[in-house]
Amino acid sequence: MSDISPELLMDTVLGYFRTSAIKAAIELDVFTAIAEGAGTVAAISRRTGAAEPGIQALADYLTVLGFLDKSGDGYRLTASSAAFLDRRSPAFLGDFHRFLAAPEMLGLALSDPAAFVRNGGSVGLANTAPEDPVWVSFARYMAPFFGPIAEATAAHFAGLTPAPGRILDIAAGHGLFGIAFARRFPAAEVVALDWDNVLGVARENAAAAGLGARYRTLPGSAFDVPFGGPYDIILMPNFLHHFDEAACIGLLAKARAALAPSGRVAIVEFVPNEDRVSPPMPAMFAYIMLATTPGGTSFPPSALRRMLAHAGFREPDFAPLAPSPQTLVVAEVA
Incomplete structure (x- = not known):
């Protein structure tokens, strides 16, 4: 019975925190900061003006989700994040959360x-x-x-x-x-x-x-x-x-x-x-x-x-x- 686990249930019920994390990262331009060389918590904090404990928790969460790779104390973008979440990229898609996760949409869903x-x-x-x-x-x-x-x-x-x-x-x-x-x-x-x-x-x-x-x-x-x-x-x-x-x-x-x-x-x-x-x-x-x-x-x-x-x-x-x-x-x- 080792395949029985509440993990999927827990992950699904808390799914709104995925939305929360990606919105925060886009609003703070975390992905662009990392793409431009700010690869540590301290550097990202300086570039975004956000507190280091906040950046630490957010960057680790994004790593678990698959948006970032982490090695030691450093973070870098995945290929997909570089294509779609670095604001300098011609394929940047970050702002579509303003429609998909707008208050009206969240209200209808939840x-x-x-x-x-x-x-x-x-x-x-x-x-x-x-x-x-x-x-x-x-x-x-x-x-x-x-x-x-x-x-x-x-x-x-x-x-x-x-x-x-x-x-x-x-x-x-x-x-x-x-x-x-x-x-x-x-x-x-x-x-x-x-x-x-x-x-x-x-x-x-x-x-x-x-x-x-x-x-x-x-x-x-x-x-x-x-x-x-x-x-x-x-x-x-x-x-x-x-x-x-x-x-x-x-x-x-x-x-x-x-x-x-x-x-x-x-x-x-x-x-x-x-x-x-x-x-x-x-x-x-x-x-x-x-x-x-x-x-x-x-x-x-x-x-x-x-x-x-x-x-x-x-x-x-x-x-x-x-x-x-x-x-x-x-x-x-x-």
Whole structure:
């Protein structure tokens, strides 16, 4: 019976301290300090202005978690920490805790989890409320994570003939998916749809990319606003998981009606295997949606195939977007 242990239970119940530690380290720029040569408790303390006992406990905790390596009295970054947590790195992702661990998100997850499990979804609209300011935070702080995924999605269409001329980016958020397509296809025009408060971030990013008149915005709900068209490609990055299957079919059918005869829908999602417990991040994402949406979930391939078929699309192609945990799903109009 040596494999029986309360360690997993203890570790899980105390999981919020992992969030606490990483937030503290990012706010104090501990990772950047170590990357710049402050490798001891005393040196990190001097660079960050934090007390040595605090840095000692934090650095050791981060070492146990796998964010730091320790040898003697010295600390150094792991390869992943150097890539994603050194603020000088072009791949820096540290600030996305400002969305993922925002007070609103923590409240949804921890205030009464039994209630959303009983209810089969959040009690109320949660993150699907109109003009929710949390999505402005998403657009600003999650953009570094989704930038490479957007580029990989656009690259998937590199050989498409003829090149797409009109593209609709639904739930555009930061706008990076539509912007990646506009860069890939210099003659393409992109329409970005989202709440108007969120589209402010997309407009900033499109202006920085120099897209000018090739980038337009369409404020409002994807369920209510007419899409116009016809479009050659309709992008749905990280959107379907907010809704139940019936709502997704309706949204996909609306997209199909706005596509040109040879048009395609490009969906980016966390797609678990049919067992719904692997791979880890896509599988666990269903619980996150349970806590934060009235009816959202992560859909396995069979569900996506079924929804697309009901909406009038052909058999989809699934393309993993490694090293991210997401999958690109592309389906052509039937």
